[in-house]
Amino acid sequence: MGGKILIVDDVATNRIVLKVKLAAAFYETVQASNGTEALNFARQLRPDLILLDIELPDIGGIEVCEQLKADPVTRDIPIVMVTAFRDMTRKMQALRAGAEDVVWKPLDETVLLARMRSLLRARETAQQLGLRDCTYRELGFAEPVQAFTGHAVVALVAGRPDIALAWRRDLEPYLDARFVILDREAALGDRDRHPVPDVYVVAADLAGHGDGLMLMSELRSRTISRYSSVCVMLPPESRNTAAMALDLGANDLIEATADPEETAHRIRTQIERKRQSDLLRDSVAAGLRLAMTDPLTGLHNRRYALPHLARIAERAETAGRQFAVMVLDLDRFKSINDTYGHAAGDAVLVEVAQRLKSNLRAVDLLARIGGEEFLVALPETSPEAAQATAERLRRVIGERPVPLAKGEGNVPVTLSIGLAIGPAKQRGSVDDLVNLADRALLGSKAEGRNLVTVCRTAA
Numbered sequence: 001m002g003g004k005i006l007i008v009d010d011v012a013t014n015r016i017v018l019k020v021k022l023a024a025a026f027y028e029t030v031q032a033s034n035g036t037e038a039l040n041f042a043r044q045l046r047p048d049l050i051l052l053d054i055e056l057p058d059i060g061g062i063e064v065c066e067q068l069k070a071d072p073v074t075r076d077i078p079i080v081m082v083t084a085f086r087d088m089t090r091k092m093q094a095l096r097a098g099a100e101d102v103v104w105k106p107l108d109e110t111v112l113l114a115r116m117r118s119l120l121r122a123r124e125t126a127q128q129l130g131l132r133d134c135t136y137r138e139l140g141f142a143e144p145v146q147a148f149t150g151h152a153v154v155a156l157v158a159g160r161p162d163i164a165l166a167w168r169r170d171l172e173p174y175l176d177a178r179f180v181i182l183d184r185e186a187a188l189g190d191r192d193r194h195p196v197p198d199v200y201v202v203a204a205d206l207a208g209h210g211d212g213l214m215l216m217s218e219l220r221s222r223t224i225s226r227y228s229s230v231c232v233m234l235p236p237e238s239r240n241t242a243a244m245a246l247d248l249g250a251n252d253l254i255e256a257t258a259d260p261e262e263t264a265h266r267i268r269t270q271i272e273r274k275r276q277s278d279l280l281r282d283s284v285a286a287g288l289r290l291a292m293t294d295p296l297t298g299l300h301n302r303r304y305a306l307p308h309l310a311r312i313a314e315r316a317e318t319a320g321r322q323f324a325v326m327v328l329d330l331d332r333f334k335s336i337n338d339t340y341g342h343a344a345g346d347a348v349l350v351e352v353a354q355r356l357k358s359n360l361r362a363v364d365l366l367a368r369i370g371g372e373e374f375l376v377a378l379p380e381t382s383p384e385a386a387q388a389t390a391e392r393l394r395r396v397i398g399e400r401p402v403p404l405a406k407g408e409g410n411v412p413v414t415l416s417i418g419l420a421i422g423p424a425k426q427r428g429s430v431d432d433l434v435n436l437a438d439r440a441l442l443g444s445k446a447e448g449r450n451l452v453t454v455c456r457t458a459a
Helices: 012-024 036-044 059-070 090-098 109-138 159-169 184-188 212-223 239-248 260-289 302-319 334-341 341-358 383-398 430-444
Strands: 003-008 028-032 049-053 080-085 101-104 152-157 177-182 199-203 231-236 253-254 323-330 365-368 373-378 416-424 450-453
Touching: 003 012, 003 036, 012 028, 012 430, 036 049, 036 059, 036 109, 049 059, 049 109, 059 080, 080 109, 080 450, 090 101, 090 260, 101 109, 101 430, 109 239, 109 253, 109 260, 109 302, 152 159, 152 239, 152 260, 152 373, 159 177, 159 239, 184 212, 184 323, 199 212, 212 231, 212 239, 231 260, 239 253, 253 260, 260 341, 302 323, 302 373, 302 416, 302 430, 302 450, 323 334, 323 383, 334 341, 341 365, 341 373, 341 383, 373 383, 383 416, 383 450, 416 430, 430 450
Parallel strands: 003 028, 003 049, 049 080, 080 101, 152 177, 152 199, 199 231, 231 253, 416 450
Antiparallel strands: 323 373, 323 416, 365 373
């Protein structure tokens, strides 16, 4: 996944050890030795995640965390606090200050890296939702979405009913929510009996070892529960289970021995984040309903694509990272319409759109910008990765023909692609970059079609 990590520790040896471990996992690191440096680096460099020691010589780590979370520039950066002292009072202070987690020294590398991957994935998703929402609002297409202020629903799923009842009894003094106690079958069953929970608290081990993780995967795969948060309750000495749970999509981990106040705080944090995501998602959906998509393929159209591309470019410049733009065109599409009819041409466009979409990341931009022309933008992508993606898209379109309805035959289709790389520091407009990709597309056409051409002058 990669990313820029700010390491804050007053002991140089600790910083160096962490730097080596993170470099081996392909993270870029920046180091700070005290709280003042940490605040300055966080505001100037905007790292993707901060590993922050609680004990610092000038400003305490908890105060640093509070200042970062109060600053609009840095408040969305995930913070994992690190300490050698297993002081539960200090841990709660750190969590209340806004830290996403608190980990103990000596650090468990496997669990720490899994936690970082989980936080970075969540941040990237939130950023992209926010980016899309800003684009809609700038264009005047987003309708205000009313926040839901009712009681959150928290589902407690344990191996035995008495364990879930004990969880509820412990949590009720600290958490104002509606609790439902479910077994595995009820969690996956009919929703007429209870609303979809905002948060599932799932024991890692239900009837057998790891059953809770299998249940979490099922919940993640189902449309109705996909956006609910999942907190996994871990048994003691569960290092491998912890790392696996995070990589499978757990939003948070809770130790079975955790204080009820800490458990309630973690669940409350997930409720708040889930509601924020719901609001953004609803706002994006409202924008889509207001004609920001191509009616045939369901993709974004040119009116949305170009402003969103500008935002991708702005973010790339802020982060100092490259991005890629592709212009894609179906080869000899006019002959498809002439030979098979316009209905067949429409079917080809729909199928091509689906193949392209299924071979891109959720954070990538895909739009239909002309009759048989598409635009793709890949945020934070190296030239090598962009070219590999372009070749993959070309192959998935050309590797098999498009079947027509009612047994009317198959239509062979190929795709020509022009690729341009957006520099980390912008030297022109996004229109210039699209023109460079379009020029590269003409090169693919001239060289025989069904090719990817890279515009070298864009890099």
